[in-house]
Amino acid sequence: MSAAAPAIAVRDLCKNFGHFQAVKRISFEVAPGEIVGFLGPNGAGKTTTIKMITGLLKITSGAVLINGLDNREHLAAIKKKIGYMSQKFSLYHLLTAQENIEFFGGISGLAPRELKASVARMGEQVAAAVLRQKIQDVPPGIRQKVALFVCLLPEPEIILLDEPTSGVDPEARRLFWSEIYGLKKRGKTLLVSTHNLDEAEYCDRIIIIHNGEIVAAGAPDELLRQKGKASIEELFKDAIQEHGQD
Amino acid sequence: MGRIKAIIVKEFYHILRDPRSLTMVFITPLVMIFILGYSVSYDLTRIDAAVIDLSQSRLSKQLVQAFAANRVFVVQTRGSAPGRTLSLGEAEEMLRRRKVKEIIIIPADLSRRLASGGQAEIGLVIDGSDTNIANLVYQYSERILLDFNAGLMGSEPLLKLDTKIYFNPETRSQFFFIPGLVAVILLMISAMLTSLSISRERESGSIALLFISPLRSREIIVGKTIPYTIVALLDGVVILLFARFWFGIPLRGSLLVLLLFALLYIVSGLALGILISTSAPTQRVAMLATLLSTMLPSFLLSGFIFPLDSLSPVLRAISYVIPATYFLRIIRGVVLKGAELQHFLFEGGMLIVLSMVLLAAATRKFNRQRKAAQ
Numbered sequence: 001m002s003a004a005a006p007a008i009a010v011r012d013l014c015k016n017f018g019h020f021q022a023v024k025r026i027s028f029e030v031a032p033g034e035i036v037g038f039l040g041p042n043g044a045g046k047t048t049t050i051k052m053i054t055g056l057l058k059i060t061s062g063a064v065l066i067n068g069l070d071n072r073e074h075l076a077a078i079k080k081k082i083g084y085m086s087q088k089f090s091l092y093h094l095l096t097a098q099e100n101i102e103f104f105g106g107i108s109g110l111a112p113r114e115l116k117a118s119v120a121r122m123g124e125q126v127a128a129a130v131l132r133q134k135i136q137d138v139p140p141g142i143r144q145k146v147a148l149f150v151c152l153l154p155e156p157e158i159i160l161l162d163e164p165t166s167g168v169d170p171e172a173r174r175l176f177w178s179e180i181y182g183l184k185k186r187g188k189t190l191l192v193s194t195h196n197l198d199e200a201e202y203c204d205r206i207i208i209i210h211n212g213e214i215v216a217a218g219a220p221d222e223l224l225r226q227k228g229k230a231s232i233e234e235l236f237k238d239a240i241q242e243h244g245q246d
Numbered sequence: 247m248g249r250i251k252a253i254i255v256k257e258f259y260h261i262l263r264d265p266r267s268l269t270m271v272f273i274t275p276l277v278m279i280f281i282l283g284y285s286v287s288y289d290l291t292r293i294d295a296a297v298i299d300l301s302q303s304r305l306s307k308q309l310v311q312a313f314a315a316n317r318v319f320v321v322q323t324r325g326s327a328p329g330r331t332l333s334l335g336e337a338e339e340m341l342r343r344r345k346v347k348e349i350i351i352i353p354a355d356l357s358r359r360l361a362s363g364g365q366a367e368i369g370l371v372i373d374g375s376d377t378n379i380a381n382l383v384y385q386y387s388e389r390i391l392l393d394f395n396a397g398l399m400g401s402e403p404l405l406k407l408d409t410k411i412y413f414n415p416e417t418r419s420q421f422f423f424i425p426g427l428v429a430v431i432l433l434m435i436s437a438m439l440t441s442l443s444i445s446r447e448r449e450s451g452s453i454a455l456l457f458i459s460p461l462r463s464r465e466i467i468v469g470k471t472i473p474y475t476i477v478a479l480l481d482g483v484v485i486l487l488f489a490r491f492w493f494g495i496p497l498r499g500s501l502l503v504l505l506l507f508a509l510l511y512i513v514s515g516l517a518l519g520i521l522i523s524t525s526a527p528t529q530r531v532a533m534l535a536t537l538l539s540t541m542l543p544s545f546l547l548s549g550f551i552f553p554l555d556s557l558s559p560v561l562r563a564i565s566y567v568i569p570a571t572y573f574l575r576i577i578r579g580v581v582l583k584g585a586e587l588q589h590f591l592f593e594g595g596m597l598i599v600l601s602m603v604l605l606a607a608a609t610r611k612f613n614r615q616r617k618a619a620q
């Protein structure tokens with residue numbers, strides 16, 4: 001961990017929905033330029049935590065600091081630093097890829113010239129015909145590519161990707177992760193949630209969350225060595241059993 | 247039996263644990279019976295009448311007095327110039343501007359005709375743009391004349407009514423209903439457009455991306471409102487053309503004036519839709535809430551079917567905050583009477599006020615909802 005303020009610092013974060021405690025006093029940090037995998041089964045609390053980090057969900061207790069700034073007090077400034085790709089929705093399906101880029105670029109305040117350049121950049125990555133297709137008619141892999149591109153339009157420093165590879169075939173997933181590496185090289189900080197345990201190998205560190213609690217955290221190799229496990233899957237099963245399954 | 251029991255128990259759980267169903271079952275009927283109980287009435291509480299007394303005789307003054315003494319009639323005999331009686335032109339303008347519902351014309355030779363043992367005709371000019379009210383006005387006026395005739399003690403009625411219906415001489419109910427339907431449908435469609443648009447964003451999760459963007463709430467609302475204003479206005483043109491060419495509804499006034507007011511009316515509907523969407527978690531709920539909150543008041547409390555004069559004071563007060571109340575007057579006035587822009591300055595002003603209030607409320611609620619999440 002560098003001496004600079006962590007890009008993301010989560011401190012004793014809790015989220016209650018009525019009597020149900022979705023996130024139970026979790027704490028972790030993500031250093032600038034790091035890729036952290038947020039692993040856990042469905043309903044573990046990954047999306048809830050990411051939504052609290054983005055400011056989309058009210059924090060019950062605890063705090064989230066982005067580059068040292070509390071997200072409840074400096075949300076407007078923080079919004080300019082973070083990019084978010086939601087699990088549920090990332091693109092308008094009735095709009096073409098180009099129209100989605102123009103829309104999300106437009107609401108991020110990109111000038112028409114920058115928008116045009118962005119569309120051209122996307123055109124270098126996918127076939128020109130794809131740009132003019134409605135997103136609902138585009139294959140999931142390309143859709144994810146466009147969604148990530150759109151998320152990066154405002155050039156955020158910190159990128160939160162919520163289950164970006166769900167429903168995507170293995171080849172498209174591999175390509176997607178190579179893009180994530182590209183972002184790391186450009187100095188971006190990434191927190192990527194997933195329930196695909198094999199994606200842990202792509203991350204600098206992983207945080208395993210289960211029933212709203214962090215059950216393991218660290219560099220994948222280090223964790224495997226510490227726990228004497230051969231795979232992340234074994235490590236994951238073991239960590240969940242240790243903390244009791246609900 | 248056990249299987250049926252399981253279904254029965256499960257359904258009761260659903261009913262009891264779903265506040266919306268419970269509200270629909272118990273509150274909606276009470277609200278409906280309350281509104282309908284007070285609005286389903288054809289009793290007029292006030293009929294403004296302009297009287298042109300060309301006779302100025304003792305008998306004509308008694309007749310005017312008979313109308314004035316009736317608790318329903320409010321009689322106006324004076325013209326705009328001091329000391330002058332009303333002229334026909336002035337009275338017709340009052341009829342066009344909805345200041346009066348009828349003109350009573352007493353002929354100059356009233357006394358002479360009766361003195362010579364003949365009959366006299368009392369002219370009655372009624373605003374036919376609302377056929378229901380026109381019928382009621384006729385009935386009320388006829389009753390007063392019958393009573394007056396009884397007092398004159400002739401073997402036959404000495405005074406007869408010579409009735410003319412202005413603006414809708416054939417008293418075709420379509421002339422009355424279709425402009426009203428245009429008003430109701432336009433409000434419903436406008437509100438539906440925005441309420442579905444925002445609840446669709448909420449349902450799909452896309453609203454999160456708007457919330458996380460640097461967009462301000464008012465920017466989202468303005469951005470949502472402008473395209474739907476254009477769509478709804480085009481829709482309004484289509485509906486009006488259909489009413490004109492399919493149903494043969496005349497357009498005696500200016501289409502431009504009508505569209506100008508329609509624009510204000512549509513904005514109020516769109517703002518209402520946004521307001522509804524802030525409380526609707528799904529598109530289905532938004533659609534139902536929009537239908538109920540636009541159709542019900544517009545049908546019952548805007549003067550579309552039941553005259554506003556027949557409403558209880560509470561419901562009458564509610565009618566003042568229903569956009570359809572004002573647009574209905576405008577569309578009937580422009581379409582049937584050929585009324586012009588200056589005749590509806592109050593109604594236009596009220597539509598602006600309602601649109602502003604609804605837009606402010608919608609923005610405030612939308613913003614509060616956005617902040618509540620954060």
